[in-house]
Structure formats: structure tokens, C-alpha cells
Amino acid sequence: xxxxxxxxxxxxxxxxxxxxxxxxxxxxxxxxxxxxxxxxxxxxxxxxxxxxxxxxxxxxxxxxxxxxxxxxxxxxxxxxxxxxxxxxxxxxxxxxxxxxxxxxxxxxxxxxxxxxxxxxxxxxxxxxxxxxxxxxxxxxxxxxxxxxxxxxxxxxxxxxxxxxxxxxxxxxxxxxxxxxxxxxxxxxxxxxxxxxxxxxxxxxxxxxxxxx
Amino acid sequence: xxxxxxxxxxxxxxxxxxxxxxxxxxxxxxxxxxxxxxxxxxxxxxxxxxxxxxxxxxxxxxxxxxxxxxxxxxxxxxxxxxxxxxxxxxxxxxxxxxxxxxxxxxxxxxxxxxxxxxxxxxxxxxxxxxxxxxxxxxxxxxxxxxxxxxxxxxxxxxxxxxxxxxxxxxxxxxxxxxxxxxxxxxxxxxxxxxxxxxxxxxxxxxxxxxxxxxxxxxxxxxxxxxxxxxxxxxxxxxxxxxxxxxxxxxxxxx
Numbered sequence: 028x029x030x031x032x033x034x035x036x037x038x039x040x041x042x043x044x045x046x047x048x049x050x051x052x053x054x055x056x057x058x059x060x061x062x063x064x065x066x067x068x069x070x071x072x073x074x075x076x077x078x079x080x081x082x083x084x085x086x087x088x089x090x091x092x093x094x095x096x097x098x099x100x101x102x103x104x105x106x107x108x109x110x111x112x113x114x115x116x117x118x119x120x121x122x123x124x125x126x127x128x129x130x131x132x133x134x135x136x137x138x139x140x141x142x143x144x145x146x147x148x149x150x151x152x153x154x155x156x157x158x159x160x161x162x163x164x165x166x167x168x169x170x171x172x173x174x175x176x177x178x179x180x181x182x183x184x185x186x187x188x189x190x191x192x193x194x195x196x197x198x199x200x201x202x203x204x205x206x207x208x209x210x211x212x213x214x215x216x217x218x219x220x221x222x223x224x225x226x227x228x229x230x231x232x233x234x235x236x237x238x239x
Numbered sequence: 240x241x242x243x244x245x246x247x248x249x250x251x252x253x254x255x256x257x258x259x260x261x262x263x264x265x266x267x268x269x270x271x272x273x274x275x276x277x278x279x280x281x282x283x284x285x286x287x288x289x290x291x292x293x294x295x296x297x298x299x300x301x302x303x304x305x306x307x308x309x310x311x312x313x314x315x316x317x318x319x320x321x322x323x324x325x326x327x328x329x330x331x332x333x334x335x336x337x338x339x340x341x342x343x344x345x346x347x348x349x350x351x352x353x354x355x356x357x358x359x360x361x362x363x364x365x366x367x368x369x370x371x372x373x374x375x376x377x378x379x380x381x382x383x384x385x386x387x388x389x390x391x392x393x394x395x396x397x398x399x400x401x402x403x404x405x406x407x408x409x410x411x412x413x414x415x416x417x418x419x420x421x422x423x424x425x426x427x428x429x430x431x432x433x434x435x436x437x438x439x440x441x442x443x444x445x446x447x448x449x450x451x452x453x454x455x456x457x458x459x460x461x462x463x464x465x466x467x468x469x470x471x472x473x474x475x476x477x478x479x480x481x482x483x484x485x486x487x488x489x490x491x492x493x
Contacts (some may be wrong), residue, residue: 041359044335047328049313077337077358108368141329150457152404156242156487176242176487178315178406180337180362197240203450222282222313 033057033233034069036096038086041077042219042229049219049226055233071232073103075219076112079122080137080183083112084129086185087184093130101132104210106235114206114213115185133208134186142199149199152182157204159194159216165207167231170195175224177204177216185215214228242301242487244284244458244477245448247465248407248439249274251290251320254304255469258462259291262369262382268466271304278465282489283472285315287407287437287460289340293321295382300327302334317365319407324375328355332363342367343485346381347392350399356402365437366403368395370424371411377424380411392428399434406432407460410440417443417463420451427434431457445470445478452484 033050034114035043037059037134050057057073058065076083100107102223110115112197118129121137142149156176161168185200196204196215205214210230218225249256249268256268259480268274271288278286288308293300300321311317319340320332328339342349345366356364370391379389383458395406408428410421422442428436435457442448442461451459464470477487 041363042332042335042337043331045309045337046308048335052313076364079357144346148430148433150433153241154405154435154436155244155458157240180315183359217315220313220315222279226313 029222033069033073033077034066034071035059035068036092037061037074038076038083038090038092040083040086041075042217043075044202045217046073046075046110046219049229050233053226053230053233055066058197061092063091063095066092066095068101070105071235072099073108073110073232074113074116075110076116077180078112080112080115080123081125081127082131083116084127088114097130100211106232107211109211109213110219110233111117111181111215114215115153115183116185117211117213118185121183132211133191134189135185137185139183140199143225152180153198154180156221157196157198157216159196160201160203161194162192163207165193165212167207167212167237169231170225171224171227171231177214177218177221177225179204179216181215223227240485242284242485243452243456243479244328244437245472245486246285246287246437246458246460247278247283247462248287248289248460249462250263251288251301251304251350252292252300256288258466262380262411266467268462270346272307272311279311279313279459281472283314283488284458286312287319287340289409290318290320294319294343297321297332300331302330305331305336319365319367323356324374325358328363336485338363338365338404340365340367342369343381343383344390345398346384347401349397352398352401352403356404361404363400364403364405365405365407366395366398367407367409369399369409369411372421372424372458377427391424392431395428395432395436399432403434405435405437407437407439408456414439416441417468419447420441420456420459422454423448425451425454425456438442443468445475447480448475449482449484452479454483
């Protein structure tokens with residue numbers, strides 16, 4: 028694989044450097060960019076992100092990235108990896124601080140953890156290591172054991188009726204911790220911060236053949 | 240199920256990692272990069288590094304060394320000490336940190352928490368509360384200002400209201416003592432906050448982590464035990480599992 032085949036979308040939302048560093052550790056040079064031409068030339072696209080949904084969409088809009096990403100991921104079917112906020116942004120709508128429309132690539136909504144009905148008081152954000160339970164295996168989970176622990180940090184979670192769920196995680200409810208739809212892979216947890224099992228997922232993404 | 244975390248919490252001083260004893264004397268742990276590498280290989284759940292040169296001497300935080308540490312960490316990294324303005328947070332996050340810890344600036348101006356969490360998200364903002372026991376009461380302690388007539392729980396609740404994502408709660412009396420956490424302190428905080436509490440100060444034996452979690456801590460931070468005792472992070476977790484406390488045990492290499 029030649030350099031710069033994978034790009035990380037730079038939209039001023041959080042720990043882009045951590046994600047780049049994890050790819051570097053795996054021997055894969057990736058660029059952090061919001062240059063439309065560079066994104067169009069890339070073979071694979073990573074959308075990380077921590078922070079508020081509204082800001083995320085606003086920044087993507089301001090940088091003219093929504094159109095480019097839709098073209099490359101939906102029309103050109105380039106392998107896409109969404110992490111944390113980068114997964115939530117795929118939804119149609121988020122209820123974080125009011126209502127905000129997302130990219131709408133998955134018929135889904137993003138809602139806050141409802142802890143009011145819980146017997147044991149759960150804390151929000153959901154932060155720390157939690158295990159994932161397979162619903163549907165996909166290639167990014169190759170050599171990753173079921174029930175592996177990953178690092179999570181979020182207050183909102185993804186809900187969808189589409190048949191795209193690959194893993195769920197228990198936190199009061201069983202929420203969706205990862206999904207796979209065509210060429211789109213997304214994780215609520217942070218593979219780049221989840222040590223060996225997380226790096227394995229990124230390595231599987233690097234090794235994905237075109238067309239998924 | 241969400242796991243309870245065991246977190247090394249170390250200080251950065253004169254380009255070395257150190258641990259303090261009662262916030263006064265210091266013992267050298269080692270070089271930052273090699274220490275971070277060891278932590279990473281031992282699968283610790285997170286790492287907290289506080290730059291005390293920056294906080295005590297009003298210096299800019301040492302982002303050069305933070306970058307070196309971050310390059311060794313494939314687990315979450317929290318950096319604190321000396322963060323005074325929003326630009327400092329940008330610098331530290333760009334150096335590779337995932338969260339920041341603030342102390343004095345939050346004490347002086349809690350609205351800073353609001354501003355920071357609105358930009359970076361609550362999950363990024365850890366607020367540090369240092370506590371000393373005076374008679375039967377807990378009081379907030381600040382390295383520069385000394386003992387303050389402030390109830391630490393009230394302060395933590397205020398931080399939560401302003402948008403803190405986690406509280407790093409340190410007993411100054413127990414810090415470095417190895418006699419165990421201040422259990423009365425964590426009991427005082429139990430079920431009062433909606434955000435997670437990382438209890439710090441005093442772990443000398445694995446059983447101390449079990450006591451901390453059983454009495455209300457969400458995570459246990461420590462330094463001494465990882466460097467100056469016979470115990471490894473996994474030994475602590477084995478004891479936690481024996482006591483039915485969910486935690487993350489290192490998997491065999493995959």
C-alpha cells in the first residue's frame with residue numbers, strides 16, 4: 028500500500044492526532060486533511076471526532092465536506108471508518124442540545140442515555156472500558172475476540188431499526204456500539220485508545236480490499 | 240459491563256516523572272517515555288500526568304514531553320497542571336492528550352469549565368479536587384493558596400454543574416502514605432455526583448483499590464504501588480475480580 032491512501036478528515040473536532048498515531052504505529056502513514064482534492068484522491072476515509080454533534084456538523088458544512096464525503100463514500104463507495112462522534116454523525120438526527128440533522132447515511136437517531144429508569148444509578152458520560160457483544164461479524168472484527176473490552180467516552184448513543192448493527196454494549200440498556208453498512212464501518216468506542224484489540228480493528232481496516 | 244479503572248497518576252517535574260508524598264517531597268519514577276511505554280505494555284486502563292513545574296511556577300505546560308508520552312500511549316491519556324486558558328487545552332490535545340485535568344483555574348473561575356466543556360465536550364474535562372481533613376471535616380486544599388474553607392463535595396457538585404466530565408479526588412493526607420485511600424472521604428461523596436469519581440491518594444496494597452471501589456469510587460488512581468512495590472496492575476485487578484468488581488484484565492497478545 029502506498030502512502031496517503033487513507034485520509035483522516037480534519038474538521039476541528041478532537042483527537043485526530045491520536046488516530047493518526049495509531050495508524051502510524053501500524054506502519055501506515057495517513058494524512059490529516061480537509062483538502063477536497065486530497066480526499067477525492069484517497070482510497071479510504073476516516074472520520075474520528077470527539078465533542079458536540081452540532082459543532083461537528085457545522086464544521087463539516089463550513090469546510091464544504093458534506094458534499095465531498097457523500098460523493099466519495101456513498102457514490103464512490105470508498106471504505107469509510109467513523110469513530111465516536113464520527114459514527115453518530117452518520118445518523119439522520121441527533122437530540123444533543125436541541126435537534127440537529129446529521130449526514131443521514133443511516134436511518135438512525137442519536138439520543139441521550141436515559142438513566143432515570145435505572146435501579147443502579149449510572150453515571151453519564153459513559154466513560155471507561157466496556158465489552159462488546161457480537162450481533163453480526165464483519166471483517167474489521169477478524170481476530171478480535173467476542174466480548175473484548177474497548178474504551179468508550181460518550182453521553183449519547185445511536186438507535187436504528189436498520190439491519191446494520193455489528194456489536195452492542197450493555198450500559199443500563201444494550202446500546203449499539205458498532206455498525207457496518209456496505210462500505211461504511213463505524214464504532215462508538217475508540218479503537219485508537221483500546222490498545223491491542225483496538226489496533227487490530229484499525230489494522231483490519233488498513234488491510235481491507237477495495238469494494239470491502 | 241462497564242469496568243472499574245486502575246489509573247497510574249504521576250507528576251512531571253524537571254523532565255522526569257515523579258511521585259509526591261503528601262504533596263511535599265518527591266521520588267523519581269523515571270524517564271517519561273520509557274515509563275509510558277511500560278504502562279502501555281502492562282495494559283493500564285488510562286494514564287494521568289500532571290505537570291507540576293507548570294502549575295507551581297506559572298510556566299507553560301511542557302508540550303514537547305507530552306508529545307513524547309502520548310506517542311507511547313494507546314490508551315487514554317489525561318494531562319493536567321498549569322492549564323490556565325483555552326489555548327492551553329488546544330496545545331495539550333494537539334500534543335496527543337485525550338483529556339485535560341484542571342485545578343486552580345476552576346477554583347478561581349468555574350465558568351472556565353463551562354467554556355472548556357462547550358468547546359471540547361464534558362468528556363474531555365477532568366476537574367481535580369484536593370482535600371485535607373481538618374478535625375472531622377473535609378476542606379479543599381490548593382497547592383498555592385493552602386487550606387481553604389470550602390467543602391470539597393460542594394465544590395465537586397459545582398464543577399459538575401458547570402460541565403466537568405469527571406472528578407479526580409485526591410486526599411492530600413493519604414497521598415504517598417501507602418496506608419490506603421481515605422475511605423471516609425469517598426463515602427462522603429458516594430452517590431452524590433452524576434459524573435465518575437477517580438479516587439487518588441494512598442494505594443499501597445491491591446486491597447485498597449477494592450475498598451475504594453466498594454465504597455463509591457468509579458476508578459482508583461495511584462503511583463507508588465506501580466513503582467515501589469511488588470504489585471503489578473494485573474495483581475490489583477485479580478483481587479478486584481475475586482471481589483466481584485468488574486475490571487479489565489490484560490488479554491494474551493493477539
